[in-house]
Amino acid sequence: xxxxxxxxxxxxxxxxxxxxxxxxxxxxxxxxxxxxxxxxxxxxxxxxxxxxxxxxxxxxxxxxxxxxxxxxxxxxxxxxxxxxxxxxxxxxxxxxxxxxxxxxxxxxxxxxxxxxxxxxxxxxxxxxxxxxxxxxxxxxxxxxxxxxxxxxxxxxxxxxxxxxxxxxxxxxxxxxxxxxxxxxxxxxxxxxxxxxxxxxxxxxxxxxxxxxxxxxxxxxxxxxxxxxxxxxxxxxxxxxxxxxxxxxxxxxxxxx
Numbered sequence: 001x002x003x004x005x006x007x008x009x010x011x012x013x014x015x016x017x018x019x020x021x022x023x024x025x026x027x028x029x030x031x032x033x034x035x036x037x038x039x040x041x042x043x044x045x046x047x048x049x050x051x052x053x054x055x056x057x058x059x060x061x062x063x064x065x066x067x068x069x070x071x072x073x074x075x076x077x078x079x080x081x082x083x084x085x086x087x088x089x090x091x092x093x094x095x096x097x098x099x100x101x102x103x104x105x106x107x108x109x110x111x112x113x114x115x116x117x118x119x120x121x122x123x124x125x126x127x128x129x130x131x132x133x134x135x136x137x138x139x140x141x142x143x144x145x146x147x148x149x150x151x152x153x154x155x156x157x158x159x160x161x162x163x164x165x166x167x168x169x170x171x172x173x174x175x176x177x178x179x180x181x182x183x184x185x186x187x188x189x190x191x192x193x194x195x196x197x198x199x200x201x202x203x204x205x206x207x208x209x210x211x212x213x214x215x216x217x218x219x220x221x222x223x224x225x226x227x228x229x230x231x232x233x234x235x236x237x238x239x240x241x242x243x244x245x246x247x248x249x250x251x252x253x254x255x256x
Contacts, residue, residue, distance in 0.1 A: 029065060
C-alpha cells in the first residue's frame with residue numbers, strides 16, 4: 001500500500017481499480033479533523049486521473065469503514081470551531097460525490113453518524129452481514145447535518161426522521177430493506193461482494209459511467225423537466241467520446 005499521507009493509503013490494480021484505505025484512525029476508524037483532511041486530500045489527488053475505473057473506500061480494520069466522528073475532538077468545540085470541523089467533513093463528502101469515477105463504500109462493522117454521511121455520499125454501499133448503522137448525534141446534543149440530507153433521498157422521509165430523531169441503530173438486513181445499502185454480503189463474503197460490483201462496473205463503458213455519475217448528481221438537485229431536458233445534450237455529447245460507436249458496434253457484431 002502506498003501512503004499518500006498518514007491517513008490515506010492507496011492500492012491500485014492493473015484494471016484501474018483503487019482501494020483507498022483510511023489509516024491511523026483508531027480501532028473503529030474514527031474521523032478527526034486530521035483524518036478527514038487526509039482522506040479528502042486522497043480523493044482530490046486521484047480525481048485528475050482519467051484511468052481510474054472505480055474506487056473502493058475502506059477502513060484499516062474490519063470493525064468499521066468509519067465508525068463516526070471524533071467525540072473527543074468535538075467535546076472541545078465552540079461555535080466557530082464546530083463549523084470548521086463539520087465543514088471539513090462536508091468537503092470530504094463532496095469530494096466523494098464529485099469524484100469522477102464510481103466510489104464503493106465497503107462497510108464492515110459499525111457505520112455511525114459521520115461515517116454514515118460519508119457512506120451516503122458514495123455511489124454504492126456494500127455491507128457485511130453483521131454491519132450496524134445509526135445516526136446517534138442527538139444523543140450527544142447535536143443534530144445530524146451535512147450529508148445526512150442525502151438520507152431522505154435514499155430511504156424516504158419517514159425512515160430518515162426515525163433514524164435521526166430516535167438515534168436507534170439498524171442492522172444490515174433492515175438497512176438493505178430500507179434502501180440504505182445496496183448489497184449485504186454473506187458471512188465472510190464482504191470482499192467477494194465488493195468484487196462482484198467492481199466487475200459489473202468494469203463491464204460498462206468508463207466514459208459512460210463518469211457521465212452517468214455526473215448526471216445523477218445533477219438530477220438530485222434539479223426539477224424533473226430540467227433533468228429530462230439536460231439529458232438530451234448530455235446524450236449527444238456522449239457520442240463525442242467514441243465509446244458508444246465502439247461498444248454498440250461490438251454488441252451488434254456479437255449478435256450476428
